Amino acid sequence: MTSATSADPTLSRRPEAIRAVAVRHPGRWVAGAVVLLVAAMMVNSALTNKRFGWGEQAKYAFSAQILDGVRITLVLTFASMLIGVLLGVVLAVMRLSPNPLVSRAAWLYIWVFRGTPVLVQLIIWANLGALFPQLSIGIPFGPAFAQGETSRIVPMLVAVLLGLGLNEGAYMAEIVRAGILSVDEGQTEAAAALGMSRMATLRRIVLPQAMRVIVPPTGNETISMLKTTSLAAYVPFYELLFKTQNIYTRTYEVMPMLIMASLWYLAMTSVLMVGQYYIERHYARGATRNLPDTPLQKLRQRMARA
Amino acid sequence: MTALPMVRSENVHKSFGRVEVLKGIDLEVSAGEVFCIIGPSGSGKSTFLRCINHLEKIDAGRLWVEDRLVGYREGGGKLHELRESEVAAQRRDIGMVFQRFNLFPHMTATQNVMEAPLRVKGESKAVVRERALTLLDRVGLRDKADVYPAQLSGGQQQRVAIARALAMQPKLMLFDEPTSALDPELVGDVLDVMRQLAEDGMTMIVVTHEMGFAREAGDALVFMDGGVVVEAGTPRALLGNPQHERTKAFLSKVL
Numbered sequence A: 001m002t003s004a005t006s007a008d009p010t011l012s013r014r015p016e017a018i019r020a021v022a023v024r025h026p027g028r029w030v031a032g033a034v035v036l037l038v039a040a041m042m043v044n045s046a047l048t049n050k051r052f053g054w055g056e057q058a059k060y061a062f063s064a065q066i067l068d069g070v071r072i073t074l075v076l077t078f079a080s081m082l083i084g085v086l087l088g089v090v091l092a093v094m095r096l097s098p099n100p101l102v103s104r105a106a107w108l109y110i111w112v113f114r115g116t117p118v119l120v121q122l123i124i125w126a127n128l129g130a131l132f133p134q135l136s137i138g139i140p141f142g143p144a145f146a147q148g149e150t151s152r153i154v155p156m157l158v159a160v161l162l163g164l165g166l167n168e169g170a171y172m173a174e175i176v177r178a179g180i181l182s183v184d185e186g187q188t189e190a191a192a193a194l195g196m197s198r199m200a201t202l203r204r205i206v207l208p209q210a211m212r213v214i215v216p217p218t219g220n221e222t223i224s225m226l227k228t229t230s231l232a233a234y235v236p237f238y239e240l241l242f243k244t245q246n247i248y249t250r251t252y253e254v255m256p257m258l259i260m261a262s263l264w265y266l267a268m269t270s271v272l273m274v275g276q277y278y279i280e281r282h283y284a285r286g287a288t289r290n291l292p293d294t295p296l297q298k299l300r301q302r303m304a305r306a
Numbered sequence B: 001m002t003a004l005p006m007v008r009s010e011n012v013h014k015s016f017g018r019v020e021v022l023k024g025i026d027l028e029v030s031a032g033e034v035f036c037i038i039g040p041s042g043s044g045k046s047t048f049l050r051c052i053n054h055l056e057k058i059d060a061g062r063l064w065v066e067d068r069l070v071g072y073r074e075g076g077g078k079l080h081e082l083r084e085s086e087v088a089a090q091r092r093d094i095g096m097v098f099q100r101f102n103l104f105p106h107m108t109a110t111q112n113v114m115e116a117p118l119r120v121k122g123e124s125k126a127v128v129r130e131r132a133l134t135l136l137d138r139v140g141l142r143d144k145a146d147v148y149p150a151q152l153s154g155g156q157q158q159r160v161a162i163a164r165a166l167a168m169q170p171k172l173m174l175f176d177e178p179t180s181a182l183d184p185e186l187v188g189d190v191l192d193v194m195r196q197l198a199e200d201g202m203t204m205i206v207v208t209h210e211m212g213f214a215r216e217a218g219d220a221l222v223f224m225d226g227g228v229v230v231e232a233g234t235p236r237a238l239l240g241n242p243q244h245e246r247t248k249a250f251l252s253k254v255l
């Protein structure tokens, strides 16, 4: 029936374009004005208030000490994420194990490490010597092959990496587990029917497919880890915040130095967020048909049009 | 003495929790035979098929593939469970084709076919690749060798799945409603591949709703209902002249 009406020439002619009076939104204007006013006040304060110490910040921002702190912060972030991811995979597989003892052990681990503050865990690792002054490797309840002072075996760097990495492992375990569970059971069955072992199935069939679910939250965890490393300053360990504190205990420029450190963290998380954006886009392939353009693609299109 | 059957099931029982799904299955499948199973939904057809390659563990009875018990070893008058690696080894000789294909989506058609022979049998890549391409050719998909499953139609996916199972050079193939998830116009291509396989002498156990296939390609047919084999015979006899009321009622609905 519709085809008959659209064939009617009087109906298919384009009607006059609508020219209506737009609805007014006074509230939006007021809100906009308030935002602008607050922003102007903040900029004014930042420029005129000497206590922000921009000069001081510029002087120290790229000093050897701060750059060293930045480097250590990055190393801590990636090293503890590496530990966390590997441990997370192991724990996730353990939790899904048919052996109840193994799966309960993983559950217990996750319970303890997620249920206590990471700062407390860090301090405990750093002071492990107070609990076990001597560490030894050997047969349980039997002779020891090697032993030594805890503080020598577990130096600060190792303590911090253990603290951050083991804690992260508990969170990653849940992420990896969700990823593994997201893979259709038919996949494991098909692999089993072909005679593949449980391990080969996990490595070749399940984990590659689980990545789509695992990778995006892992990016978030990395960004979060970058900020969490600042807790190591209280162990104490000489990462970015610690170096910053070192400077202001000398110069008493507390606020300028803390703002400078914040800007460094912001810069680093921003870089990670850009990486995260592209990784998520990459793993969305197959799930969504049309990916939105990347900012770079948008820029290119705009330049092509101009 | 007759030749050893490919599959022998003696009073096989299987329960899920309190629900008994298989209540004593007795049957024999000879080597080279196309053995079809029909029956209403929930009658235990898939479950029985999955018991044959030990995807499900049977609770009672005995199930042999050739001269070996499935999933167990008999010794000293006792049954011993097989180790995971031994179960896997048994499965290598039994191909399985699923209703929902279950191709590996992150691998191309060729990679799907090559995966198990490479990882499980440790054969050389060149040999496996050659065989994979030959098999894809056999199911009419040589030109789709480097395509991912998502870019294939259901019928094409199922044919790749058949090639994947054949790549392990099994002596027995299990088909669980291989055409039920397909659009009607795609069913023919898959059945053609299966007919060809039957002609080449493969032993096949086929759970199906395709009565035409059962009649033409089948050597034996059983009707299952409520976890038991209600009636067994040649496809012609069973479809043309069913003896049991339940068989008659079922066939009157599907034919």
Ligand SMILES: Nc1ncnc2c1ncn2[C@@H]1O[C@H](COP(=O)(O)OP(=O)(O)OP(=O)(O)O)[C@@H](O)[C@H]1O
Binding pocket: B016, B021, B039, B040, B041, B042, B043, B044, B045, B046, B047, B048
């Ligand atoms: N893993 C399981 N856990 C619990 N119950 C199950 C499981 N698998 C199958 N069942 C039950 O066992 C019964 C038989 O299932 P089965 O899949 O063998 O039937 P079927 O004959 O293949 O049916 P269909 O034609 O619908 O595929 C059904 O009632 C089903 O709900």
Ligand SMILES: [Mg+2]
Binding pocket: B045, B046, B047, B176, B177
């Ligand atoms: Mg079924």
